[in-house]
Amino acid sequence: MCLAIPGKIVKIYEENGLLMGHIDYSGTLNSVCLAYVPEAEEGQYVIVHAGFAISLLDEEEAQKSFEAWDDVSEQLKAEGYTIENEPLSEKNKT
Amino acid sequence: MKYLDEYRNPKIIRNIITQIKETVTRPWVIMEICGGQTHSIMRSGINELLKNQIELVHGPGCPVCVTPLELIDQALEIASRPNVIFTSFGDMLRVPGSTMDLQEARSQGADVRFVYSPLEAVKIARENPDKEVVFFAVGFETTAPGNAMAIHQAFNENLTNFSELVSHVLVPPAMEALLSSPSNRVQAYLAAGHVCAVMGWEEYEPIAAKYKVPIVVTGFEPADLVQGILTTVRQLERGKYKVENEYGRAVSRAGNIPAKKIIHEIFEITDRKWRGIGTIPQSGFKIREKYAAHDASLKFSVSHMEAREPEICISGEILQGLKKPDACPAFGRECTPEHPLGATMVSSEGACSAYFRYHK
Numbered sequence: 230m231c232l233a234i235p236g237k238i239v240k241i242y243e244e245n246g247l248l249m250g251h252i253d254y255s256g257t258l259n260s261v262c263l264a265y266v267p268e269a270e271e272g273q274y275v276i277v278h279a280g281f282a283i284s285l286l287d288e289e290e291a292q293k294s295f296e297a298w299d300d301v302s303e304q305l306k307a308e309g310y311t312i313e314n315e316p317l318s319e320k321n322k323t
Numbered sequence: 324m325k326y327l328d329e330y331r332n333p334k335i336i337r338n339i340i341t342q343i344k345e346t347v348t349r350p351w352v353i354m355e356i357c358g359g360q361t362h363s364i365m366r367s368g369i370n371e372l373l374k375n376q377i378e379l380v381h382g383p384g385c386p387v388c389v390t391p392l393e394l395i396d397q398a399l400e401i402a403s404r405p406n407v408i409f410t411s412f413g414d415m416l417r418v419p420g421s422t423m424d425l426q427e428a429r430s431q432g433a434d435v436r437f438v439y440s441p442l443e444a445v446k447i448a449r450e451n452p453d454k455e456v457v458f459f460a461v462g463f464e465t466t467a468p469g470n471a472m473a474i475h476q477a478f479n480e481n482l483t484n485f486s487e488l489v490s491h492v493l494v495p496p497a498m499e500a501l502l503s504s505p506s507n508r509v510q511a512y513l514a515a516g517h518v519c520a521v522m523g524w525e526e527y528e529p530i531a532a533k534y535k536v537p538i539v540v541t542g543f544e545p546a547d548l549v550q551g552i553l554t555t556v557r558q559l560e561r562g563k564y565k566v567e568n569e570y571g572r573a574v575s576r577a578g579n580i581p582a583k584k585i586i587h588e589i590f591e592i593t594d595r596k597w598r599g600i601g602t603i604p605q606s607g608f609k610i611r612e613k614y615a616a617h618d619a620s621l622k623f624s625v626s627h628m629e630a631r632e633p634e635i636c637i638s639g640e641i642l643q644g645l646k647k648p649d650a651c652p653a654f655g656r657e658c659t660p661e662h663p664l665g666a667t668m669v670s671s672e673g674a675c676s677a678y679f680r681y682h683k
């Protein structure tokens with residue numbers, strides 16, 4: 230019951246007084262309760278546990294970990310390692 | 324797919340692993356709390372890649388695994404009563420009770436149904452006003468918001484035929500219980516990302532300070548896990564012990580405020596017994612008196628039932644990070660995912676099952 234992956238909100242609606250959404254997990258659609266992410270909008274991504282969205286994913290925060298990974302690559306390069314990956318963060322891509 | 328591909332990128336994972344190897348000077352013991360993380364670590368082979376640098380021990384964060392045997396027996400007892408529709412998450416159906424599991428009860432005529440969401444159980448109650456509908460409300464802080472909302476809905480709609488058999492457990496008290504045990508080996512924690520998505524991470528700060536252990540909020544994808552480990556070993560190497568968040572895209576310091584509000588409206592904190600570990604004070608939720616009409620253990624008077632664990636199973640020590648599954652004499656012999664003896668083999672989040680599947 231705890232292996233949760235992110236899903237994309239494709240439709241928001243109401244049922245029995247609760248905010249609900251259709252969530253797309255790489256092609257599989259599911260109905261989940263959105264009462265705990267009332268600010269959610271269609272097109273955003275949520276983490277769902279047992280039929281309830283418990284978290285709305287934050288793109289800005291995701292970029293921060295990409296920046297940290299880019300820093301790891303830079304650091305390794307400076308230490309003489311061969312680095313194969315391209316920068317991930319929007320900031321370092323440009 | 325967005326929010327998945329980057330976190331499974333092998334090049335990124337390799338870089339972070341190299342960085343961990345560069346950082347570590349001694350073999351640290353780190354526990355990942357959550358069974359979902361155990362599963363992901365074993366599947367991606369992270370434990371093997373880092374076996375010369377750190378020891379990853381697997382924590383008690385599998386709800387199926389820590390639900391006490393007597394609760395399964397209570398569930399079986401309620402399910403066997405006439406006029407009851409017993410509903411549960413699918414992974415509870417095969418957990419062996421003292422005599423059978425819920426799936427067998429169903430084959431013997433009990434009306435046991437598997438649901439994805441507790442709201443489905445409420446719907447069944449709405450559609451079957453002449454039946455008692457019971458939902459098996461197990462889990463950690465991740466399932467508490469949903470289980471609380473189901474009671475909230477039933478209360479508001481006056482669905483007196485809906486109740487929950489609650490066995491809710493909380494992660495921070497278990498972390499403290501492990502750290503204060505004389506046999507403790509854990510030097511740092513990867514905190515369970517989705518538990519923190521609900522509860523936030525403030526409650527870990529006193530634990531990190533009191534026991535001087537780094538606690539790093541960590542996600543579930545391989546890159547999340549190695550990043551969590553890197554941040555942890557950086558702290559360990561520098562003698563630091565803070566709470567840090569490496570799962571910022573899903574977790575904020577305060578957690579999910581509307582979810583916490585409903586949880587505290589419906590549940591209050593109580594002592595809970597953990598399968599294999601024993602009773603931990605103030606380590607779980609029970610239904611508040613205001614909502615007693617929806618408490619199945621009161622409605623069906625089953626709370627007195629007790630049970631004894633099978634002797635061969637060492638899942639208690641496994642859940643405390645003291646032993647690894649392959650140290651169990653029954654592992655892979657009498658006990659397999661097809662014929663599980665203990666709960667840590669039943670659930671895909673259980674350490675025994677993860678070892679059976681991925682540990683060659």
Ligand code: SF4
Pocket residue numbers: 635636637638641648651652653654655658659663664665666667668669675
């Ligand atoms: S292998 Fe089976 S019997 Fe042994 S500890 Fe794991 S669940 Fe228990």
